[in-house]
Amino acid sequence: MTVCRLIVLCALSVFLPACEKSDHDGHQSSSPDAAPGATVAAASGCSLVMGWDPWEPYQYQIDGTHVFGLDVDLLTAVVHNADCTLEFKKGSWAELLAMLNEGEVDVLAGATQTSEREEFAHFTSAYRDEEFLVYVLADRFESLAAVTFEEMAEQGMKIGVIDGYLYGEPVASYQDDSRFAQQFHYSPMSEISISLLLDGEVDALIEDKYVGASIIRRKNLSDSIRPHPVRFDTDDVHFMFSRASVDEATFERINQSLDRLLEDGQIQIILAQYQNQ
Numbered sequence: 001m002t003v004c005r006l007i008v009l010c011a012l013s014v015f016l017p018a019c020e021k022s023d024h025d026g027h028q029s030s031s032p033d034a035a036p037g038a039t040v041a042a043a044s045g046c047s048l049v050m051g052w053d054p055w056e057p058y059q060y061q062i063d064g065t066h067v068f069g070l071d072v073d074l075l076t077a078v079v080h081n082a083d084c085t086l087e088f089k090k091g092s093w094a095e096l097l098a099m100l101n102e103g104e105v106d107v108l109a110g111a112t113q114t115s116e117r118e119e120f121a122h123f124t125s126a127y128r129d130e131e132f133l134v135y136v137l138a139d140r141f142e143s144l145a146a147v148t149f150e151e152m153a154e155q156g157m158k159i160g161v162i163d164g165y166l167y168g169e170p171v172a173s174y175q176d177d178s179r180f181a182q183q184f185h186y187s188p189m190s191e192i193s194i195s196l197l198l199d200g201e202v203d204a205l206i207e208d209k210y211v212g213a214s215i216i217r218r219k220n221l222s223d224s225i226r227p228h229p230v231r232f233d234t235d236d237v238h239f240m241f242s243r244a245s246v247d248e249a250t251f252e253r254i255n256q257s258l259d260r261l262l263e264d265g266q267i268q269i270i271l272a273q274y275q276n277q
Contacts, residue, residue, distance in 0.1 A: 046084035046250060050075060051096035051105035054189055056214045057274055058110055070210075070274045071109035074127060074267060075239060082257035092188040094164040103244030111240035112166040120243050122251045124258050126236030127267055132167055134228040135212055136204045137197065141226045144204070149230045152204060153180050160185050160193040160205030167206055168234035190215060198224060206232070210274070 050072070052059040058071040067088045079086050089096075089105050099105045101120040110130070113123045134152075136144050144152075152159065153174050161167065161175075163186040174180045185202050187193040190211055196202045198221075207215075209231070216225055239258070241251050261267045 046079075046082070047087065048079055048084055048106040048246070049087045049089050049104075050107050050109070051089050051091055051099055052109075053091060053093050053096060054191065055110070055208075055211055056218065057210055058208075070270070073270050075107065075109055077261060077266060077270065078239070078254060078258045081261060082254045084254070092164075093162060094188065097164055100240065100242045101244065103242045106242050106245050108240045110237050112168075112235050113238055113240075114166070117240065122241040122243060122246065122248075122255075124239040124241070124251075124255045125262065126238055127258060127262065128271060129236050130234045131209050132171075132206050132232045132234060133209050133212055134204050134206055134230040135194075135197065135225050136228050138224055138226045140203075141228070145229060149174075149232075152230075153183065156183060157203040158183050158185055158201070160187060160196050160202035162186070162190060162193060162207075163188055166234070168232055171206060171232060194219070194221070194225070204228065 050067075052067055052069075052072070054060055055069075057069055059067060059069040061067055072088075076086055089099070091099060091105075096105060096108055097117075100108055111117070111121075111123070117123075134149065147155075149170060161171075161184050166172070167175075175184055185193075185196060187196065190207055193202070193205045193207065194215055197205050209227070212227065216222055239254075241254070258267075
C-alpha cells in the first residue's frame with residue numbers, strides 16, 4: 001500500500017467538455033492568477049476535482065476551507081500548465097478510491113500503480129518517490145532498536161497501518177499472510193494511527209517519513225514517539241485519474257503537462273521547498 005502533500009493555483013480554457021463538472025459547495029477552486037490559498041469561482045472548460053485526505057505535509061487544511069500541501073502544489077502546477085481548474089473533495093483514502101472508481105472525484109495524488117487500480121484509473125508519469133518508516137514509543141525505542149520488521153511480526157507485535165495504503169514488500173507479504181494478518185490494525189487516517197500508538201493499542205506504526213515528522217512536530221510528540229531504524233523504500237508514486245470521468249485526451253494533455261514540468265525542473269523546485277522546511 002503506497003505514500004502521504006506552497007500552493008501554485010490553476011486556471012481554464014473552454015474546451016474538452018467531457019472534463020466539465022458543476023461547482024461543488026464548499027470546494028476550493030484554484031486558478032493560475034490566484035494567491036496561495038485563495039478561493040475563486042471555477043471557470044468553464046476543463047475543471048477537475050481532486051480527492052484528498054488529511055495527510056500533512058502532502059494534503060491538509062489550516063482554516064477548515066483551503067487545502068494546502070506538497071501534492072496539492074504539484075498537482076495545481078500541472079493542471080494550471082494544462083489550462084484546467086482544480087477543486088477539492090475530502091474523504092478517507094479508502095472512500096476516495098471508491099469515489100475515483102465511480103468518477104465522483106477525478107484525481108488522487110500519491111498513488112502506487114497496480115494492475116488492479118489500472119482497471120479504473122489512468123496513471124501519470126511518476127512525480128516523486130516515497131519512503132516509509134516504522135515509529136515506536138520513545139520509552140520502548142532502546143529495547144526495539146535492533147529488532148527487524150520480520151522479528152516484530154514473528155513476536156506478535158501489533159502494527160498500525162492506514163486502510164487502502166500500499167507499503168510494498170516485505171509489509172504486504174505479512175499483511176497477506178493469515179498467520180500475521182490479525183496483527184495489523186487499520187485506521188482511516190494517520191492521526192488516528194498515531195493515537196493508537198500513544199494509547200498502547202498498537203506497538204508500532206508504519207508511516208511516510210514526511211508525514212510522520214510533520215505530525216510529531218505539529219503535536220509536539222518528539223519526546224513520546226521516535227522513528228525506528230527500520231524503513232521501507234516503495235515504488236515511485238503517480239497522480240491517478242478516474243477512467244469514469246476523465247477521457248483519454250484530457251488525461252494525455254495533463255500527463256504531457258507533468259512531463260514538461262519534470263523536464264524543465266519545476267517539479268523539483270516545489271519538492272525542494274518542502275525538503276528544506
